[in-house]
Amino acid sequence: MNNIPKIDTAPLIAELWQISVMVNDLGKEEILESSSEELHSIFIRLDELAALNVDEKSTDAILKSPDFNYLMDAISRFRFLYNLKLEIEKAKSLLESSNPWKTLRNFTFYPNYLQLARTEYTDSGLEPNDCVLFLGSGPLPLSLIVLCSEYGLSGIGIEQDGKRASLSREVIARLGLSESIKIIEGNHFILPLKISCDLYMVAAQAEPKKEVFEHLAKVIPEGSKVSYRLYEKGLRRVLDDSSLFELPSGFEEYLRVQPEPPVNNTVVFLKKR
Ligand SMILES: C[S@@+](CC[C@H](N)C(=O)[O-])C[C@H]1O[C@@H](n2cnc3c(N)ncnc32)[C@H](O)[C@@H]1O
Incomplete structure (x- = not known):
């Protein structure tokens, strides 16, 4: 008990x-x-x-x-x-x-992102040079930065806000990662892209969740892998209501990794049927 x-x-x-x-x-x-x-x-x-x-x-x-x-x-x-x-x-x-x-690594949440990226890379079976797409990459696309710099992946970030998208491009250039990470201004409806991706990641703050996943289910190829993060534990589940949406039937959940400190997010892995 x-x-x-x-x-x-x-x-x-x-x-x-x-x-x-x-x-x-x-x-x-x-x-x-x-x-x-x-x-x-x-x-x-x-x-x-x-x-x-x-x-x-x-x-x-x-x-x-x-x-x-x-x-x-x-x-x-x-x-x-x-x-x-x-x-x-x-x-x-x-x-x-x-x-x-050094400034980036001093960011309070950097250790969380490192651990999340390790889970996402390992449990989705990615390999160096694979491509990962991140929906909701934000002004500081830390998930992509960590995944691409630690594991040799290439990344595509999609950010709906023009100012945040351009700030994130400057950040990526400053870190010397412009060859491996591209940022596109837009939202989920910009998908599918011409380029194929090995993992589609959905940010915890990407919204509206139901619409995002229904659209992904329509447009990404069969067998594609998707991962997303949610908060399931304690009061966090209430304060970050990301766990309350229903997944469309086009996806099968094949793995759920529970958080270990310092990480707070559960990572959920899906496959498109
Ligand atoms: C604060 S960032 C978090 C990303 C975090 N920095 C990371 O790397 O994991 C969240 C961003 O998601 C964007 N966003 C939310 N819903 C979106 C959607 N449906 N499509 C594209 N961007 C979205 C917001 O504009 C916001 O800038």
Whole structure:
């Protein structure tokens, strides 16, 4: 049996409401450009809450609390934008750095990306020179950078936001990886590409999940491998609602790798039927 302690959900829900009220009215640019200590503390506090080990019953009670979706919309949006802000800041500091690789390796989440990439490379059976496509590559395409530099793969990143796509191209050039990683501006509907890929990866933040996977199921060749990351453990499952979508029948799940510290994400491997 598991030893997860029962928690009192009422104060937790009250704290989440208090946070959601504080972040709900903030504009996108206000978050992306903020230098507020208070917002930073809120972000850190949400991360601490996400790491709480919460039993299934309490998780369900939180999920079923009144107006929970409204509450979560505000919190998810804030966490997404604040994460993005951290990636943009890291990308810009790397461009200005005299030692860009050192600056990159100092990024708080670098060890997580290294471990995730090892899982994704090994368990999808990739080999050097294979091509990996990453949907939702962002301003700092760390997953592709790690996969291509550590394992000799070539990569294609797809990013829907023009500014983030061009910042990521600068980052890749600064790291000397322009030969192996290409960034295309667009979203899932840009697929299929003419070039064939050995693994299609979907970012944890790529949205809308249902539409993304339904489109992939329609356009990628039979037998193609796909992987995605989700959060299944503790309160993280609630705060990062990525595990709640239903996979289209065109995919068969063949492996699920549970996270080991410092990684928080489960990695799911699929094959197109
Ligand atoms: C913050 S990044 C995370 C990627 C992370 N840096 C990595 O390398 O694993 C997430 C990006 O996904 C992009 N995105 C979300 N949904 C997308 C979609 N359907 N197609 C393309 N880009 C998408 C967002 O614009 C955002 O810039």
